[in-house]
Amino acid sequence: MSISTTFESVAALVRETLALTDNEVISPQQLLFYDLGFTSMDMLDLLFRIEQKFSIAIPEGTLYQLARGDLDESRFTEDGVLTALGRERLMALLYDTPAPIFPARIHGATLPRYCTVGAIVRLVDHKLLERDRCSS
Amino acid sequence: MFELMRSLTLDAAAGLATGEAVVPVEHPMLVDHFPGAPTLPGSWLIELAAQVAGPLAEEMIKHRHGLERWAMLGMIREAKFLRPSPLPATLHFTAEALRAEPSNVAIKVAVRNEKESVMRAELIMTMLAASTDWTEAIRARHERLARWRVAP
Numbered sequence: 001m002s003i004s005t006t007f008e009s010v011a012a013l014v015r016e017t018l019a020l021t022d023n024e025v026i027s028p029q030q031l032l033f034y035d036l037g038f039t040s041m042d043m044l045d046l047l048f049r050i051e052q053k054f055s056i057a058i059p060e061g062t063l064y065q066l067a068r069g070d071l072d073e074s075r076f077t078e079d080g081v082l083t084a085l086g087r088e089r090l091m092a093l094l095y096d097t098p099a100p101i102f103p104a105r106i107h108g109a110t111l112p113r114y115c116t117v118g119a120i121v122r123l124v125d126h127k128l129l130e131r132d133r134c135s136s
Numbered sequence: 137m138f139e140l141m142r143s144l145t146l147d148a149a150a151g152l153a154t155g156e157a158v159v160p161v162e163h164p165m166l167v168d169h170f171p172g173a174p175t176l177p178g179s180w181l182i183e184l185a186a187q188v189a190g191p192l193a194e195e196m197i198k199h200r201h202g203l204e205r206w207a208m209l210g211m212i213r214e215a216k217f218l219r220p221s222p223l224p225a226t227l228h229f230t231a232e233a234l235r236a237e238p239s240n241v242a243i244k245v246a247v248r249n250e251k252e253s254v255m256r257a258e259l260i261m262t263m264l265a266a267s268t269d270w271t272e273a274i275r276a277r278h279e280r281l282a283r284w285r286v287a288p
Binding site for chain 1: 210211213237238239240242260262
């Protein structure tokens with residue numbers, strides 16, 4: 001599936017999640033929580049829809065693991081809050097989220113709230129690639 | 137409404153639960169629902185389904201993740217009310233977990249009355265760590281479950 005196809009599918013699922021009409025414009029730059037008014041339940045609902053649509057699994061903590069990468073847990077978070085290095089890693093992963101959106105203290109359990117629609121598209125593409133690698 | 141549940145079986149390893157509830161025709165909250173044609177409200181079916189799904193979610197999180205979390209109904213992803221259920225009603229619940237993450241558990245619940253299927257739903261139970269003022273609620277929950285649980 002191409003990136004543009006993934007985007008169209010994800011945008012359609014965002015509309016379904018928020019019960020928006022097909023005429024509502026969804027763009028990759030939109031922040032789910034800040035621009036589209038997502039709640040944590042909407043996020044969960046969107047992830048369920050994505051899992052069903054693309055036949056992929058996005059377990060809890062996926063974004064956290066992607067941001068952390070090969071960094072030791074102790075260097076990524078301290079008492080559940082991202083360290084300076086952890087914050088840098090997250091901001092690199094979510095490069096299209098405007099920097100002022102990230103608060104001074106970012107709790108490790110809240111990472112999905114800083115995602116743009118584009119970040120979700122990248123996540124889906126990453127998971128699709130991972131799935132295809134496993135099946136080949 | 138906890139008094140309506142009669143029995144509950146839980147299999148945390150398999151992610152399955154069954155339950156039985158009895159709703160009497162003379163329940164005071166249902167006097168006007170409806171005069172001459174007493175019918176179980178759909179919202180009660182959802183609440184009773186959550187009473188089966190909640191303990192299943194709690195036991196699964198303990199079993200799979202070693203965490204003590206308490207379930208609250210967070211979202212009704214889907215619910216189909218297949219036909220009206222006249223009162224009095226004996227309801228049979230079958231619940232199956234679709235996924236169990238530390239913060240949420242998705243559970244499919246099917247409900248039958250004595251004759252036929254009356255509801256199918258997918259409930260998302262939000263899993264919360266207890267705060268200190270929940271002690272009494274948790275004690276009541278344990279008492280309730282001990283009453284409902286049926287030896288396998």
